[in-house]
Amino acid sequence: MVKTKKIAGTNPSGGFAYHLDFSLPFIAVAIHAGHHVREELLCHMALDSGQRKFEEDTGTDLMIKGLGNAVWALESRAVYDLNRSRDLALPLTPERFWGTRVYETLPTPEMNLKSLKNYDSFYRFMETCIESILDRFGVCIIYDIHSYNISRQQAKGIKSPPVFNLGTALLDKSKWERVIELWLEQLGSISLPGIKTIVAENHVFSGKAEFCRRMSSLDKKVLVLPTEISKVYMDEIKGNIYPDIMMAVKNELQNAILSHINRLKI
Numbered sequence: 001m002v003k004t005k006k007i008a009g010t011n012p013s014g015g016f017a018y019h020l021d022f023s024l025p026f027i028a029v030a031i032h033a034g035h036h037v038r039e040e041l042l043c044h045m046a047l048d049s050g051q052r053k054f055e056e057d058t059g060t061d062l063m064i065k066g067l068g069n070a071v072w073a074l075e076s077r078a079v080y081d082l083n084r085s086r087d088l089a090l091p092l093t094p095e096r097f098w099g100t101r102v103y104e105t106l107p108t109p110e111m112n113l114k115s116l117k118n119y120d121s122f123y124r125f126m127e128t129c130i131e132s133i134l135d136r137f138g139v140c141i142i143y144d145i146h147s148y149n150i151s152r153q154q155a156k157g158i159k160s161p162p163v164f165n166l167g168t169a170l171l172d173k174s175k176w177e178r179v180i181e182l183w184l185e186q187l188g189s190i191s192l193p194g195i196k197t198i199v200a201e202n203h204v205f206s207g208k209a210e211f212c213r214r215m216s217s218l219d220k221k222v223l224v225l226p227t228e229i230s231k232v233y234m235d236e237i238k239g240n241i242y243p244d245i246m247m248a249v250k251n252e253l254q255n256a257i258l259s260h261i262n263r264l265k266i
Contacts, residue, residue: 004132010074011125015118017061018071020129025137025266027069027129028257030145031082031122031211033061034073040111041079046104052078053239055098057147060229063250064145067257069133071126078102080115082122083209089119127218134221139266141179142215142224143257146205149236153204162200164190167207167226170216176223182263183225186256192248195232204228229253 004022011017014036020027035056037045061072073082078097080089090112091097107115133140153161164187168180187199207226215224233245 004136011121013114013118013121015075016071016073016122016125018125018129019065019068020070021068022132022136023068024258024261025133025139026141026143026257026261027071027126027133028064028067028143028145029070029126029211030057030060030064030072032057032073032077032146033059034075034077034079036074037076037079038111038114041107044103044105044107044111045078046101047078050239051100052076054149054236055100057145058231058234058239059241059246059249060145060147062246063229063253064143066250067254069129071129073122075118080119082119083211085210086116086119090115123214126215130215130218130222134219137266139221140219140223141261141264142222144207144211144215144224144226145229145253146227147229147231147233148204150230150232151236153230158204160198161204161230162198163192163195163230163232164188164197164199165204165228165230166199166201167205167212167228168201169206169208170212171207171223172220175220179223179264180225183227183260186260186263187227190252190256192232192245192252195245 006021008019056076064070078091088096091102092106094101130140150161166184184199188197190197205228212224212226215222233249234241
């Protein structure tokens, strides 16, 4: 078995942070957790902090911190979106940001290039980490953790959006059916104070975005589980987190991940 050193820190550009001990064959990732905007971009922004936070997956970094293998974004998806292809990652038009104008004046080409370099840096890092886990275990499960705005789904006519939604549209279910079913089962066992746990598959999101596509294409032994959590743990409009519910989400989700990976007996 290949030995891999523990690593932890922030990448040089400040785009993401990580902690990996490579003790188990998984990585928990929160690619939309970031809120930071580089100083050089702030003067170009049309969105304030609160408006950006509505579109970010606030708190998903807190949900995975403490796990043996975790990577989370620090820069806002209003700078670049890691869940879109490189040519669409910069939200330079409203169409790339849910119809909302991100920039009052567009960043310079040099600023855009820096953002894309940070985008590339994240994917190079992930590929290296996945390769290390594959070398050691022969398989890598990626828990791709997101959150979503309940109000936006209700506006679409979904009266009771699920607390957890797993997107499986890009997954090879003939190969990973048991692993997927076990993850849905684990999500269903999560208990949150005052909240009924509802789990769905491909209901509000189907998991067709870039991160899942790109990581899944690295190797047939990589499984990405795009998992959406409704923002029951916060006021999605004001951006305030409910501490008790957040702590419950963190504890229960981490227990679910560890229980799931151990049940697979890899």
